[in-house]
Every structure is written in structure tokens, then in C-alpha cells.
Amino acid sequence: MANNEESRGLKSLLDWFANRRKSGQISIEPQEREIADGLWHKCPKCAVLSYTKDLKANQMVCNECGHHNRVDSDERIRQLIDPNTWTPMDENLRPNDPLGFRDRKAYADRLRDMQEKTGLTEAVKTGLGKIDGLPVALAVMDFRFIGASMGSVVGEKLTRLIEQATQRRYPVVIVCTSGGARMQEGMLSLMQMAKISGALQCHQDAKLLYIPVLTNPTTGGVTASFAMLGDIIIAEPKATIGFAGRRVIEQTLREKLPEDFQTAEDLLTHGFVDEIIPRTLLKKSLAQLIALHQPLTHTINEEVVVWEKTKNLSPTLVD
Template identity: 75%
Template sequence: MSLFDWFANRQKPKSPAKDRQEREIADGLWTKCPACSTLTYTKDLHSNQMVCVECGHHLRIYADERVEQLIDPGSWQPLDLDLRPVDPLSFRDRKAYSDRLRETQDKTGLIDGVQTGLGQLDGLAIGLGVMDFRFMGGSMGSVVGEKLTRMIEAASRDRRPVIIVCASGGARMQEGMLSLMQMAKISAALERHRESALFYVPVLTHPTTGGVTASFAMLGDIILAEPKATIGFAGRRVVEQTLREKLPDDFQTSEYLLTHGFIDAIVPRTQLKKTLAQLIRLHQPSLSVTASQLDSTSLEPASNGGEVLSHLMPKASTVPNSFPDSLPAKFRSED
């Protein structure tokens, strides 16, 4: 027997009761940041909206927490709680779609992958849809599409701006064309909302991909995203294999999309509610706001190195007075 073995045998094993007690104390008390590995007291992390206080990494949160963070207390009116998904195609992969739905509902306590409703954000009446990645990767099926469409239509009737928080792997393949048609249905509802001169802001969170990106996620008057969110259509490996070339390390991140003009601003989660309220006051036709009423802190550089709102505000000197003035001289009539 080696000296190491002798010392190891002399160690008294922990009693099961003591070991169980230590695990009970540790479970859920601390949360490890997946980006910087910092251990943070979970209660403090929740008070900071699940944003790491050390590195600013945005941990994943779900629909209930989003609603709580964005909607004023006591003002939330959920819509269409009775809508439930079905299996119209009797689809089966490794297991039947109906079984997969039932298992996911039991595991998550959710009916489907989105919550919709009407409420107030900083005293402003809005329509809100929040996708929940826990439910089959936030995939967009017929219930997700129907609930979002009904919410947009309700907001249009009440002349409310619409905010949709996106987190999705795309269209739900188990529903086939019924899933794909939701892209057009939601987009059509948003077009009618736009024709009523109402405001729409999608908030792209990690991840926003597939058919959601290809439809309503990119149709906003102003498109916001959380820092370092994955945003794209096809997966990175699919794109690389198709193009047969190596993609940049930051490809399909919110920072890459901001640099290339696909989104308008990256907003840290802790500033999201205030930023949305200011944008609504700027853009909603029925509301007015002057520059002096804006909180000056909104125009300071954000932690990501860009400005949250200042570059979104129109500059009068760059806006043509009329449509013909915006055309090159050779295309203007000489009346």
C-alpha cells in the first residue's frame, strides 16, 4: 500500500445526511456565468435581470421573466390562453409529435412557445409578444403564429405599438406548411398595423434564427437586439459548407449585424424597458416628446461601444422636404 493510499483510507467518508445537506444548501444559491465562470449569488443575478455583473454576459431568460421586466405591475392582460397546439399531420420522427407536445408541456408548464398580451410599459399602452425558447426551441407553429397575429390585430384596434421579443430556432418542422404559412400571416398583420401608422419594435435575443428571422423579426420600424445574440437564418456550418469558405468569428452575432446595417441598435437588457419607452414616445403618432424631455443618459455610449438612441433620432438636415427632392437631378422633371 502506498503512502497516498494509506492517507486516503484514513479519510472518514461523509455521512449521507451531511452530504445531502451540503447539496441542498448549494443548489440554486450560486450561478456560474457561462462566459467568465464567475460565481454570482443567484438573488443578485436576478436583481440585475440575469446579466453577469462581472462581464455583462446576458444569461438566457424566459417569457415570464421578460413580461415581468417590461410590463408595469398589475397591467398585464394575457391573450388567448385557451389556444393549444394539435397534430394535424400525425407527424412522427423519433416519436410522435403529439407525444412530444405533451412531454414538453408537462416539463415546462407551458402550452406553447409564446406568451402574448396587452399591458403598459412605463405607462404606455402596448401589445407584447414574448417567445419562450424552453418550448421546443421557441419554434414557430400554428399556435405561435395565431397568437402573435391576434395580438397584433388587437393592438391595431386599440392603436397600440407592438413589441415582440424573439427567441426561436425557426419554423416548427412537425407542422410542415402550416408552420411556414405563419411567416406570411404574421407579416400581413404587421403590414396592416404599419398602414395604420403604428409602431413596431422587434427585440432579437439569443438565439433568433430560421423562419422567425426571415419574417417578423426583421420587419420592425426599429430593430433592437441584446448583446452577443446569435441572429441568422441558416446555421453557421450550413453557410460555411455552402460557400466553401471560413466565416468571421463574429458572424451571425448582433454586433456583426449592427456593423453591417441589419439592425439599428444593441441594447443591454437592463436598459431595454427605458429605451423602448423612449422610442415609443418618439415614434408613436398620438404621442409627442421634445428633445429636452429625453433622459440625457440615453444618448451616452452604451457598454457595447455604440449609442443606444442618438443615431436613431432623425436629423432634419438630412431629410428631404419632398419625394422629388430626394431624386438625383437628372430624374427630376423640369416643370
């Protein structure tokens, strides 16, 4: 008797839901939880949801698994450069389309769309600033702009930065990320490898410091040129670093590559990288390396400066 009553009760409940669905009062479509845009961030590695404000406070490094999320050039500059010391260079340099290149889309249209979408003029930002009070010439590549591919303007901006650093006797730090040379510019893109490398050779001939920081991903012509020419080469944890892609190599060799192939850890093991430094420690580590390589005397605006051997290595003008 009790079972019959339960069955009738369940049927009545199901009929009630069915009637409500028919009248449109209950939707059977799956509904996503409403989350304010940008309020939460889902880690692509461990899938943990993090409060974006907390994630930014940790420099976009996942608190759960340590995954280094990609950051844009503006955020990277804020992370590394002392407040109110950044002076951008060559912001008005813009790429053009000398070859009239077109694939699925005209290159000129692609450039315009990227500039509107990202607010950038090109895939790299360059400028002068200070890291813990120490002068530095910094370049930061931005993967949002056509995969941070290296075109003629990227090469020109990097070359001008290095030449300015050599003239001022500043160390150079380049935060690298790239998919390689920009195919839409053909040979004009490839020649940037030699141009930047030549400028770096002059910088190093002057006994000045150059530190590339390899982030995820750093590949192609960037890896084959200035990314691997540093006096001290730093990489972020788990960054993909290589020249040709993994699938291309496997198809060429007809072999399965190890899981850690082309990772920062693999390159460290084989001597291609000097140190793997988490992003949260990068500014402090760069400051220590720059301080270690500072000359005992330095010239600023034709005045001799002596670097005091203190914790902050504060410059003092010679009387």
C-alpha cells in the same frame, strides 16, 4: 538520522490513511461541494459564480462579463411591463398534431412533455400592458418550449395580438428568440411567416409602431419574417441572429466565416439592426421610443386622450 525518522513518520501516516480507506471511513471518490439548488449560477461565458438573487436583480446579466443569460417569458414580462397592468391573451390556444408526425418521438407526446415541463401551452406569450404608463401589445417567445419554434399556434397568437393592437392603435413589441419554423407541422408552420407578415403590413399601413427585440438566438423562419420587419429593430448584445446555421453556410461556401458572423454587432455594422441595447436599459429605451411615436391624441373607450409632453407622458382625458 533525522531523514530516517521523517521517512518512518510519513510511512506511518500513509499506512493510517490506507487503513481508514479500507474500512470505508475515508472515501477516495471525488465529492462535489454541496450547493443549494438554484442558489448560485455559473456564467457560461466567464465561468464566474454569481449569487442567483444578485443576478436576477441585474436582469440575468452577468456582473463580471456582461453576458446576457437566457430568461423565460414570465421573467421577461416582469422586466418590461409595469406591475398590475399585464392582461394575457389567448392562453387557452393549444397546438395539435394534424400530420401525426413522429421522429424519435411522437409530436403529440413531445408537446405534452413540454407543456408539463415548462408550464406553458406554447412557445409564445402575448398580451396587453403598459411600459412606463404607455399602452403596448407585447409578445415574448420562450426558448424552453421546443426551441421557441414557430408552429401554427405561435403564428395565430402573434397574428391575433397584432390585429388587436391595430384595432386599439397600440404599438407592438415582439421579443424574438427561435430556432425557426417547427418542422413537425410542415407547411402549416411555414405559412405562419406570411400570415404574421400580412398582419404587420396592415399594422404599419395604419401608421402604427412595431419594434422587434432580437435576443439570443433568433434564427430560421422567424428571422426571415417578422423579426426583420420592424420600424426600429433592437438587439441584445452578442445575440446570434441569422437564417441558416453557421456550419451549413461554411459547408456550402467552403469558406471559414469570421468569428463575429451572425452576431448582433455584425448585423449592426451592416445595417440589419438599428440599435444594440443592454437588457438593463431595454425598458427605458422602449418607453422612450414608444413615447416619441405616440400620437398627440389617442382614443381609449371612445374618449379622446391627449398625451401631455411631460417626462412620463401621462394621458389626460379631454373635457
